[in-house]
Amino acid sequence: MKTEIPCDLCGRNIFDRIADRDRDNRPLDTVICTNCGLVRHADVPSEEDLATFYSGSYREEYNGEKTPGPRRVMRAWLNGERICRQISSAIPAGAKILEVGAGIGCTVKVFEQAGFRAEGIDPGGEFLTYSRERLRANVTICSLDDLPGTSQFDAVLLIHVIEHLRSPVNALRRIAGLLKPDGLLYVECPNLQAPFASRRRLFHYAHIHNLVPETLQQFGAAGGFELQQRFGDGQDPNLQMLFRKTSDVILKTDPLNAQRTLKGLRRTDFLPYHLRARYMIDRVRKVSSYAREQLRAQAFVERLIDNCSGSQIGSRAA
Template sequence: MKIGARIPASPCRLCGGTERQVLATRGRGLEPLTTVVCRGCGLVSHHPLPDPAAVAAFYATRYRVAYKGGWEPKRKHALRALRGAIARAGRLAPLLKPGARVLDVGASSGEFTYVMERAGFEARGIEPNLGYGDFARRTYGVAVQTGGMEEAAVAPGSLDLVTLNHVLEHLADPWDALARIEGWLAPGGLLFIEVPNLLGVRKQAANTFHGAHIWNFTPQTLALVAWQAGFATLTAAEREGTSMVLRRRHEDDSPPLGADAALAERLAVQVATTGSPLRYLLSGAPIRRRVDRLRRNIGERLVCGRHDSVRAMADALLDGALPSPRGRDGVAG
């Protein structure tokens, strides 16, 4: 199969289109991986789509070792997760009432669950990976259930916030997952989704696509997937990127626009031009990335070296950094 070839396929879940264009035939590490874009809407995915049972088995046992190099996170990875969790909590806590019920789907090593629990919320998580789920429970003492969404014991209408932080792109069936979550949310409940944004990526195609990301979203395709599952963005500004706070859709909401043939063409051109090895090399991005990575690693070593344990590091970072729940009227709870 050649890059640029147009191939027939089963109807797209997003738009019903049956034509795909091949964007890449190799993924990260030069692994054989065919990535295609739907010519009708711009949704990018693996071709063929993987078997859901194989996906579940991979995430339960092999994913973290393959992508993070261990059965549990290294201290620097926990530090990155803690910093991200604090920032995410700072954004979401003001939207919630005190004691709100929060579920983090794909909880990883438990940092966000711990931060939200420390902030006064009733927080728990679901994590498919056995090692990371065990680490979360041992290290932070949080309620993180090991397993997939299908095994989660969640009562209908019982949650005020569900979060999917860099999770949706890994799921075999994002539509099924979002429909399930819609049933879990209480009236007025919120959904937070963050995924990588394919639009405007300045990487080689071989580093852009990899086996763990079954789907590659843009703001337009992510908003439309959420819409089809019954969600709309909380504000219009949320549609500008692929980090979105969503609520249940209202009858008078307008569907999101932009997931169309023009987006598909734009992505095909982007991957073929800025994603070429020569263009990437001439952009200077490889040097900038290495310099940035070196700076980050030095800073992380300094922070990690100050603490005897991951839990002590977490508590030190959280001192004075915990967000306050305010409720949607903006009044502190």
């Protein structure tokens, strides 16, 4: 099929449909570019469509006043700590770091406590009051396009954001412009090829692009970045990649990627027994530990807020 909006990676517009339902069985056409293997919605939503979609859950309704639950905060904090452990040794001490799509603000705060000048922007800013007043994290409501182009960051974090973008290439080029020469970009997003990412559980209106390792790496290259390090393994539900800004913008596509991605998707529809068993055991553990986790999270967040209330918000928010 021919699509109106060309492939963000290779610019062609010939796609094959691979699914017609989202994870909740609502109609959603998902297609794969026959040239480069990029998987995305058949109809890329317009900026207006996206604004309407997101405004239902926050923006106007909450106006920064929403309070995240303790489990959500604890998970976001532990996730931020994992990311900081993974990449902080690659970033110069005291470096200036920007998180694009900072959400609750936990990761920004974790990096600040690790000695970096960390700040975050979030276009919706649904948790802005919580981020700033409880966590004392330096987060502002701002979109990537509205940031002054003169900001010189040593590193940018893009965590569970790229899959939501209409044009990841444009965003990555914009980010490259915000970084110093040799600056770092850390990207995390769902991995379409993860064993449990069966297509029945995958597709979601808000995730315009669905990435595999090759397409994330190609997006990086098209935005002016080269891969430095990949974290996690093929079992991990998320891709975790650290890129370095280069002076070259290389648009390279892999003609075998489409075939490989389709083969991978067919495989995940028929999981081997041992993987399925592992998945089921994980699910049972998850459900049975819910009450315990809730208690643990409440205590965790109380300590966390105590700890954060002693520290200062950085210069941007002051």
